[in-house]
Amino acid sequence: MKLPGKTVERLSKYRRTLLECLNEKRNFIYSHDLAARIHITAVQVRRDLMLIGYSSVLRKGYDVRELIDTISKIIDSEESIHVAVIGIGNLGRAVAGYFKGKRSKLNLVASFDNDPQKINKVISGVKCYPYNDIERMIKELDIRIAILTVPLDSAKEITEEMVRYGIKGILNFTTIPLNVPSGVYLEEYDMITSIEKVAYFVKENKI
Amino acid sequence: MKLPGKTVERLSKYRRTLLECLNEKRNFIYSHDLAARIHITAVQVRRDLMLIGYSSVLRKGYDVRELIDTISKIIDSEESIHVAVIGIGNLGRAVAGYFKGKRSKLNLVASFDNDPQKINKVISGVKCYPYNDIERMIKELDIRIAILTVPLDSAKEITEEMVRYGIKGILNFTTIPLNVPSGVYLEEYDMITSIEKVAYFVKENKI
């Protein structure tokens, strides 16, 4: 099944929201309640759920547990996926922190950095290896996804290396636009651009 | 002028790329060169530039300096805009780091946190104030934009407070969906969702 990227993003948010519902002992939820919690429309929720082929049995809304399972079957893999953070500075540590104590199919198994102070230490819950070990560790730990939080000047080189050694997905937080061969999925997020966008629309609102 | 959000994002990237060109002593650039550097198409570049009403005089490509100025006139404000980072943990420090040593219309003027270890210290180049001072400091320092990197449980409350005290733009890095009145511009970025999206498309590629 080939879902639109935007739908996948929302599925991730639906699942998180539904898990909160479980915590609140809510076992059923209406499309408009789910929508309201993430500030979108009920139609969008229903359309997304249609795309993944989920339907409520009752008219009491969606079965929270069931929907969590359905979404998980779609966006999760069967087996655990190994993730690494490349560059364990402030941003890298922030990202690593998100994985701490979370049970999910995505497992952070390593970080990489070249700072001697960091190498071989456990930082934010994960052991740090030198960049030189990337090839070996990708293979040894079966790392599939890399989260790139390195300084600008090393981004391109490290990416090429990782791609060569079989990484399948990259989330690029640097401001360097990357180029990857087909077969490797690349997602980029540029913080500066986001901030400048906010500034632009703040300015426009005012006028 | 009311530009599409996507165009604004690209303008930010164009400008950064053009500044790199200046560093390389390149004074003119073709649409397809500019496009290649950020891995989009030349048509998209030309279309965006059409929207902002910029045209090259010569057929030697765009005048780098001139285009930087044109873009800056569109996305920058006349005066300096004051920004604050709310929550100066790892992510907050990463964001603050981006501002360090940069000359731009966006100035990071404060951070806020409740950790006594941080309060009144200069962290990542910016002084940290307690949350209790938010009202006072927004007014005193004329803070217009807030970058929200706080723990989940305080996100909603602090946002409401900031909105009340006149913040005009929020970049929300927490996974809590926020609600702001019209007149306040909100941009949200959810790291977890991005990672899960990468995982999904890695899985789909494989099949």
Next chain:
DNA sequence: GTAACAATGTTAATAAAATAACAATAATCA
């Protein structure tokens, strides 16, 4: 039991974004 209601799933319409097509024009070169 049935009328009124509330919620869903799906198709249709609209809006937004990206891509393609192409005329216009400067530069190059035979």
Next chain:
DNA sequence: TGATTATTGTTATTTTATTAACATTGTTAC
């Protein structure tokens, strides 16, 4: 000079994403 090429600016087309419309079907109220 005149043909060819390269590049732009703009309009048209296609694709993608969102929103609206609506028939269907449990549920509730009487």
